[in-house]
Amino acid sequence: MPLASHARPPPRARRGRAALAALSVAAVGLAGGCELSGRGLPAFGPAPLPYGDAPAAQLERGRELLAQYQCGSCHAIPKVPAARASLGPPLDAFGRRSYIAGHLPNRPETLARWIEAPAALVPGTTMPSMGVSPRDARDMAAYLLALE
Numbered sequence: 001m002p003l004a005s006h007a008r009p010p011p012r013a014r015r016g017r018a019a020l021a022a023l024s025v026a027a028v029g030l031a032g033g034c035e036l037s038g039r040g041l042p043a044f045g046p047a048p049l050p051y052g053d054a055p056a057a058q059l060e061r062g063r064e065l066l067a068q069y070q071c072g073s074c075h076a077i078p079k080v081p082a083a084r085a086s087l088g089p090p091l092d093a094f095g096r097r098s099y100i101a102g103h104l105p106n107r108p109e110t111l112a113r114w115i116e117a118p119a120a121l122v123p124g125t126t127m128p129s130m131g132v133s134p135r136d137a138r139d140m141a142a143y144l145l146a147l148e
Contacts, residue, residue: 046148049095051108054142062143069130069140078147088127094144101125111141 054062063080066072072083076090097106100114101122113120115137118127132140 049146049148051142051145052095052148054146058139058142059146060143062139062141065132065136065140066143069132069136071130071140077144091144092147094147096148101127106145108138108141108145111144112137115140 066077066080066083071077071091072080072085074085074088075083076085076092077083078092094106100106100111101118103122104110104114110121112134114122114127115130116132116134117129118125119129
């Protein structure tokens with residue numbers, strides 16, 4: 001006769017344990033972004049932007065270029081004069097987004113290439129090529145990636 005302690009739990013109990021384990025893993029993953037305050041308590045706040053460490057001069061140049069290339073004709077962009085259009089998606093909190101145009105990982109080099117030649121990365125996109133140079137695209141990407 002098998003011992004009760006070695007008996008396999010019923011399927012419903014196993015599902016409950018699996019769900020609890022999954023929630024525990026998720027909670028640990030979420031807590032991994034927390035920092036400890038000086039008193040040993042979790043300090044919850046926004047995590048730093050993954051690519052938000054560009055020099056201030058580059059960020060300012062990128063902001064000015066977004067206005068110069070008239071990106072605001074299609075997009076609403078924080079702190080860019082006259083960039084309040086709604087034809088394209090708003091670009092607020094762009095630095096917190098995971099994807100560019102819903103397809104491309106949001107990384108500095110990919111965003112710069114997207115700004116420079118969008119159709120080369122997503123054929124058929126409605127985002128037009130505006131003749132942006134590689135240097136200008138890098139500065140524009142830096143500004144967008146710094147938006148929280």
